[in-house]
Amino acid sequence: MSEAAVNSIEEPRSADVPASGTRKRPKPGERRVQILRALAEMLEKPGSERVTTAALAARLDVSEAALYRHFASKAQMLEGLIEFIEQSVFTLVDEIAERSDRAGQPGQLVSMLLQFAEKNPGMTRVMVGDALVFENERLQQRMNLFFDKFEAALRQALLVAEGHSGDAVPSDDSAVRASVLCAFSVGRLQRFARSGFRRQPSEQLDASLASML
Structure with missing residues (x-):
């Protein structure tokens, strides 16, 4: 079976923390991937309640407004x-x-x-x-x-x-x-x-x- 069959959404590389300890600012496309990855991970919790944008924003340590800059809803x-x-x-x-x-x-x-x-x-x-x-x-x-x-x-x-x-x-x-x-x-x-x-x-x-x- 090809590896593509079991791949998850990849972690964007530019989100890594560099040696200086200062977090790089992700590019718009990379932030979208981060949001989708976080949403998928939140859905993995058995018995979890409906995921809200407020909870998703808190997990990413951003504001809800920041989410809506990348997704309309x-x-x-x-x-x-x-x-x-x-x-x-x-x-x-x-x-x-x-x-x-x-x-x-x-x-x-x-x-x-x-x-x-x-x-x-x-x-x-x-x-x-x-x-x-x-x-x-x-x-x-x-x-x-x-x-x-x-x-x-x-x-x-x-x-x-x-x-x-x-x-x-x-x-x-x-x-x-x-x-x-x-x-x-x-x-x-x-x-x-x-x-x-x-x-x-x-x-x-x-x-x-x-x-x-």
Whole structure:
């Protein structure tokens, strides 16, 4: 599995404290990354209440006004996390399609998604919607579209595994199996988040996939 499957938002280098002890002033783009990283880390706390901009500002030791110089709203911050999820996962979807053996692609897609969640528990709360409660409805709609797209990728992988051409219309069987695999993946993510990140998504994964594939 490529390392890109499990990467987190990287710590911006210019935020480091130099030898003189004076903290460098981060560039605007680097401050955005710091904000998103802090938000994701706050979401990793099991049982944590809804993250507020006041709490986020306090964690970063800045004013709320400073946050809004980089993001117009909290919804935009959460949208930044969703963009990271989309880019990370679908980059790996494309990589699996290009480099993996045909028969193994469906299982590798599920495994990749669950490994990403294990590495990024805060992101998991966004993916399953727990972090989006009481937020702008468009955020949940965007995550719904994410899973629709992931299910479509599974459907295509199943067709490839069956030896069909890329332009083939999915059979009823491949569509049903893709739906089951996607539902299984979402269920594992929900269990991970709601167990306080104790039940790992990849628990007995090989055996579970074998029973479905």
